[in-house]
Amino acid sequence: QSALTQPASVSxxxxxxxxxxxxxxxSDVGGYKYVSWYQQYPGKVPKFIIYDVSNRPxxxxxxxxxxxxxxxxxxxxxxxxxxxxxxxxxSSYTTTGTVVFGGGTxxxxx
Amino acid sequence: xxxLQESGPGLVKPSETLSLTCTVSGGSISSSPYYWGWxxxxxxxxxxxxxxxxxxxxxxxxPSLKSRVTISVDTSKNQFSLRLRSVxxxxxxxxxxxxxxxxxxxxxxxxxxxxxxxVTVSS
Numbered sequence: 442q443s444a445l446t447q448p449a450s451v452s453x454x455x456x457x458x459x460x461x462x463x464x465x466x467x468s469d470v471g472g473y474k475y476v477s478w479y480q481q482y483p484g485k486v487p488k489f490i491i492y493d494v495s496n497r498p499x500x501x502x503x504x505x506x507x508x509x510x511x512x513x514x515x516x517x518x519x520x521x522x523x524x525x526x527x528x529x530x531x532s533s534y535t536t537t538g539t540v541v542f543g544g545g546t547x548x549x550x551x
Numbered sequence: 552x553x554x555l556q557e558s559g560p561g562l563v564k565p566s567e568t569l570s571l572t573c574t575v576s577g578g579s580i581s582s583s584p585y586y587w588g589w590x591x592x593x594x595x596x597x598x599x600x601x602x603x604x605x606x607x608x609x610x611x612x613x614p615s616l617k618s619r620v621t622i623s624v625d626t627s628k629n630q631f632s633l634r635l636r637s638v639x640x641x642x643x644x645x646x647x648x649x650x651x652x653x654x655x656x657x658x659x660x661x662x663x664x665x666x667x668x669x670v671t672v673s674s
Contacts, residue, residue: 442613442614442615444597444599473658475658475659477659477660479598479660486647486664486665486666486667487598487647487661487664489652489660489661489662492652492659492660498652498662530597530598532598532600532660534657534658537614538611538657539600539611539612539613539614540588540603540613540657541600542590542597542598542599542600545596545597545598
């Protein structure tokens with residue numbers, strides 16, 4: 442299975458909104474509503490911030506939102522803050538019962 | 552509060568077998584039908600799912616690693632383990648153990664995670 446495709450980096454200024462894309466195939470992202478997003482700070486453990494495409498676990502800011510269209514999922518962060526600077530990874534369940542991650546996106550807050 | 556802790560050698564020689572154990576505390580592996588998994592992250596790289604195991608022992612592996620990986624569970628010790636055979640430098644990574652978040656679903660994201668352990672493959 443191939444890793445999901447994410448942009449290597451995105452950037453935005455405080456207060457702006459940014460969107461990170463995650464492109465897969467009909468065998469993963471497009472096949473189920475089981476896309477998750479993780480946030481990882483340098484040297485830290487990943488933390489999931491979105492599950493089932495668009496659901497936020499308790500405690501995660503509503504500035505984070507997820508969506509999906511066809512084989513591409515997206516994470517949008519609105520009202521960008523300095524603390525949002527981190528690496529972001531998407532993941533998806535696949536039609537063969539496995540899990541696949543994206544390559545990761547480094548978010549820089551200018 | 553559920554906690555996971557990886558343990559095992561930090562240095563493995565090329566062609567040998569990498570063996571790691573994840574000890575679960577604050578909950579029993581055998582009492583709840585969760586999936587448990589291993590994920591790795593090479594230095595400066597992204598996350599890679601290695602495989603997951605159901606509390607009953609059913610396993611699911613990354614196709615690209617399947618021929619070299621075995622994940623097992625020892626409910627008496629409240630542990631699950633990873634064995635990766637014939638390692639090369641490309642297997643150098645931080646290895647994490649984690650639990651899939653919701654009961655009975657390996658489609659769920661991983662939460663919680665262990666702190667991770669760096670394994671270096673070098674002679």
